[in-house]
Amino acid sequence: MAASHPFLPLIAETLAITEAESVVAVGALPWPATAKEAVRAPVSQLLDPDTPKSRTDLAIAQLEKDLDTREARQLIAVLRDLLARQMLVFVPESLLDDAALLGLGLTRQARYDIAGEHWQAWSYDIRTYKSVPDWLNPRFWANPENWNKFRW
Numbered sequence: 116m117a118a119s120h121p122f123l124p125l126i127a128e129t130l131a132i133t134e135a136e137s138v139v140a141v142g143a144l145p146w147p148a149t150a151k152e153a154v155r156a157p158v159s160q161l162l163d164p165d166t167p168k169s170r171t172d173l174a175i176a177q178l179e180k181d182l183d184t185r186e187a188r189q190l191i192a193v194l195r196d197l198l199a200r201q202m203l204v205f206v207p208e209s210l211l212d213d214a215a216l217l218g219l220g221l222t223r224q225a226r227y228d229i230a231g232e233h234w235q236a237w238s239y240d241i242r243t244y245k246s247v248p249d250w251l252n253p254r255f256w257a258n259p260e261n262w263n264k265f266r267w
Contacts, residue, residue: 120145121229122205122227122234122236123145123147125225125236126144126146126175127147127150129173129175129201129238130151133172135151135171135201137172137173138151138171138173138174138175139154139155139171139174139198139199140155140174140176141155141158141161141174141177141194142158142177142179143177143179144175144176144205153175158182158186158190161194162189162190162193168193169198170197170199170200171198171199172200172201173199174194174198174199174201174202175204176190176191176202176203176204176205177205178191178206178207178210178211180209180210180232182210184211184215187206187211188211188219191216192219195219195220195239201240202238202240203224203236203237204221204236204237204238205227205236205237206234206236206237208233208234208235209232216237219239220239220244221237221238221239222238222239223236224236224237
């Protein structure tokens, strides 16, 4: 792929921000020349339940439009749940709709029009996925005012 590919700036920015030590790449992604090389993984290997999977810092994937919708969702879930703490996924708009990607916990980063085909970039970061609610703190857990008053 050419050095002027539209995905390159977002990939380079993601790699710079995350400072990932280990990266897995899925699909025919353009790769910045200055970036650390990623381990390439085929979709079939990632979807095989018998293949051992180890967690990486970052997964970057380009889903091809010939993927089945079920396989695309399954691949995103495997990347999110088993393989990576952070994820950047490039998806053709014809493959999955916004509701499906939002339902998988992803956040839209960008939209692209490449040779008449519409693509979207979606990201996921386990650290920013859900903010901690106010009630979830030790102040509400122990009920110290009831200590030595009741026998549980």
